[in-house]
Amino acid sequence: MKTVNAAQRAEVILGLIREGRECAVTDLAVKFKVSEMTVRRDLDALAAEGRIIRTHGGATAASGVVFDFRFLEREREHRVAKREIAAQAAKLVEDGMTVMLDSGTTTLALARALKIRRDLTVVTTSLPIASALQYCDGIDVILLGGRLRRDAPDLSGALPLQALKGLHADIAFVGADAIDLKGRAYNQSIEVAHLIAAMAAASNAVYVVADGSKIGHTALAESGSIAQWEGLISDRGLTSVMASKLRKQGITVIRSKAE
Numbered sequence: 001m002k003t004v005n006a007a008q009r010a011e012v013i014l015g016l017i018r019e020g021r022e023c024a025v026t027d028l029a030v031k032f033k034v035s036e037m038t039v040r041r042d043l044d045a046l047a048a049e050g051r052i053i054r055t056h057g058g059a060t061a062a063s064g065v066v067f068d069f070r071f072l073e074r075e076r077e078h079r080v081a082k083r084e085i086a087a088q089a090a091k092l093v094e095d096g097m098t099v100m101l102d103s104g105t106t107t108l109a110l111a112r113a114l115k116i117r118r119d120l121t122v123v124t125t126s127l128p129i130a131s132a133l134q135y136c137d138g139i140d141v142i143l144l145g146g147r148l149r150r151d152a153p154d155l156s157g158a159l160p161l162q163a164l165k166g167l168h169a170d171i172a173f174v175g176a177d178a179i180d181l182k183g184r185a186y187n188q189s190i191e192v193a194h195l196i197a198a199m200a201a202a203s204n205a206v207y208v209v210a211d212g213s214k215i216g217h218t219a220l221a222e223s224g225s226i227a228q229w230e231g232l233i234s235d236r237g238l239t240s241v242m243a244s245k246l247r248k249q250g251i252t253v254i255r256s257k258a259e
Contacts, residue, residue, distance in 0.1 A: 003034075009028075009032055009042050012031075023052075078235075081236075081237055082106045083113075084235050085109070085211065086110040087256065088256040089173055090110060092207065093120070095138075097170040098121040098171075101122060101124045101173055102126070102196050102199060103124070103126035106175050106210065107124075107129065108126065110173055115136050122139055124142070124144065125160050127143075146160040147159070154192075161194060164202050168203070169203040171204065172202075172203035174200065174206065174207075176210045179232070180216065181245045182249055184218075184224075185223045185224055185225075186221060188219045188220050190221040193220075193222065205229075210233075211238075212235055212238035215242050215246075226246075227251050232251055233254045234254070235255065235256050
């Protein structure tokens with residue numbers, strides 16, 4: 001194999017694990033033509049994100065790695081932007097808070113960024129988020145029950161909507177499949193749009209987390225108006241022109257910066 005960078009090595013490692021193949025440090029070092037120390041750093045980084053489980057001499061699949069292929073593909077899209085957005089959003093979360101997270105891939109990145117927090121309660125319908133936070137000592141996870149969607153690893157339907165009526169959170173972070181230039185957030189799933197609206201209604205503060213590729217578009221179902229919430233956290237892919245148009249609608253726009 002020709003020399004590849006850390007991001008490329010991570011993709012190959014995850015692909016091998018999904019296929020159930022051996023991922024020993026020594027074998028990976030030979031495969032990538034790098035040192036065993038470099039491979040260990042790669043594996044440690046993936047384990048820190050909850051994407052693999054480190055074993056003696058290598059790595060194996062974490063539950064978060066085996067979710068629906070389409071979800072994994074979406075997770076890989078704009079990955080750097082999602083991490084930057086997650087880092088920015090995490091600054092708004094204080095120890096002791098109750099946090100609602102919807103079932104998107106950007107909120108999954110945020111969940112991973114919250115692992116070091118203490119005395120948090122996280123409410124979600126996302127199986128990957130519940131998996132990522134399952135073994136965090138400082139975080140209690142409330143997974144809202146419901147019907148498992150066929151096209152995504154999350155729960156929906158009447159049950160989580162009913163449960164949300166009896167819950168209250170300090171802050172909610174929700175994603176969007178699209179956001180138009182009037183600041184309306186949309187989701188391609190009607191059920192998810194309803195859940196996002198319910199999470200927003202049950203929270204003191206609501207932020208939409210979405211990368212710049214989502215701005216200027218619409219999707220099937222509207223989940224809410226960002227002007228009625230605390231704001232939008234996006235990345236550098238959100239142009240200054242688009243950010244200005246959203247601010248004219250009364251929306252607070254926070255653009256992340258590279259760490």
